[in-house]
Amino acid sequence: MRSVTLVRALGVATLALFFVGGFTPLPTRLYERLMVPPRIGPADAIVVMAAGGPSLDGRLPDDSRRRAAYGIDLYRDGLAPLLVLSGAGGRRSESAARAALAGQCGVPEAAILAVAAGYTTHQEITSLAPQLRARGVRRVLLVTDASHIRRAMRLLEHERFDVLPAPVRAMDAPTKPGERVRLLHETLRESLALVYYAVAGYR
Amino acid sequence: MTPYVTIALTSLVAYLFAVKRLGVRPTELPRALGRLADVVGTGAIFALVNLAAAAGFVLGVRALTGHFLSLYTLDDAVWLTVSMLQGWLWRLWRDSPRSS
Numbered sequence: 001m002r003s004v005t006l007v008r009a010l011g012v013a014t015l016a017l018f019f020v021g022g023f024t025p026l027p028t029r030l031y032e033r034l035m036v037p038p039r040i041g042p043a044d045a046i047v048v049m050a051a052g053g054p055s056l057d058g059r060l061p062d063d064s065r066r067r068a069a070y071g072i073d074l075y076r077d078g079l080a081p082l083l084v085l086s087g088a089g090g091r092r093s094e095s096a097a098r099a100a101l102a103g104q105c106g107v108p109e110a111a112i113l114a115v116a117a118g119y120t121t122h123q124e125i126t127s128l129a130p131q132l133r134a135r136g137v138r139r140v141l142l143v144t145d146a147s148h149i150r151r152a153m154r155l156l157e158h159e160r161f162d163v164l165p166a167p168v169r170a171m172d173a174p175t176k177p178g179e180r181v182r183l184l185h186e187t188l189r190e191s192l193a194l195v196y197y198a199v200a201g202y203r
Numbered sequence: 204m205t206p207y208v209t210i211a212l213t214s215l216v217a218y219l220f221a222v223k224r225l226g227v228r229p230t231e232l233p234r235a236l237g238r239l240a241d242v243v244g245t246g247a248i249f250a251l252v253n254l255a256a257a258a259g260f261v262l263g264v265r266a267l268t269g270h271f272l273s274l275y276t277l278d279d280a281v282w283l284t285v286s287m288l289q290g291w292l293w294r295l296w297r298d299s300p301r302s303s
Contacts, residue, residue: 008241010244012244014243014246052273119273189278193274
C-alpha cells in the first residue's frame, strides 16, 4: 500500500513538474541560476568548446556553428590574438571544420589553433590545458553554451587559468510551453552532468 | 494559447459526452486522476531505471573497453517516451483483472 502511495506521489510530482515547467517562468529562472554571467574582456586566447562533432556529411551542426561564430566575432573584436577551436570527430573533425569556417571569415591561419581534443568536456580541457600553457596563455575567454559554461569553467580554473566566461545562449526567453519544457530539460541534464563531474572528482 | 483553449473545449465536450451519453458518474473523475498519477509515476520509475541502467552501461563500456560511448546518446525524447510507455503498459497490465 505504501509503495502504491509513493508511485502516485511520483506521478503527481512528474505531472506537476511538466505543467510548472511548461506554463511558468521556472525553467528560465533555473537556467539563469545555472549559467554564469558574461565577463567579456581582453585575454590571451579565445577557447571555443566542442559541440558534439560534425554531422556525417562534415557540416557543422547549429550549436557548434553558433559557438564558433561567437568565438570568431570575439576574435574580430580584437579580444585575443589566438582563437582555439576545439572538437573531436571522425574523418573530418569538428575542429577542422570550424577552422575552415574561421578562415572563410578572415581569421588568419596563424591565429587559429584547431585541436581535436577528446570526446568529453573533461577530456577536452585535460588535452587543451598543456597546449595553452605551452603558448603562454594565462587568461582565457571561454565560449560555450550558457548551460555548459559553469562545468567547463570549473575545469579550466582547476587547471589554473584565469577564465572570462563568454556564454552563448541557445534560447532567449522562451515564450511557448514547448520551449520552456526544452529549457527545463537542458537545465536538468546539465545539472546532472555537474553532479556526475563532482562525484567523478573532475571538479 | 489557442491550442490550449482547444484542449479545454474538447475536455468539456468529452466530459459532457461521458456523463450524458455514456452514463459515467462525475464522482469517478478524481479516482481516474489518481489512476493517471499511478500510471505516470510507474512510467517515471521505468524512465529513471532505464536512465540509470543505460548510463551504467555507457560508463561500463568506457571503463572496460576504452571505447568511447557518449552519455548524450541518452538525451533523446523518443527514448524517454518509450521508457514512459513501457511503464504505463506494465502498470495497466498489473492493474488488469486477474483470472483465477
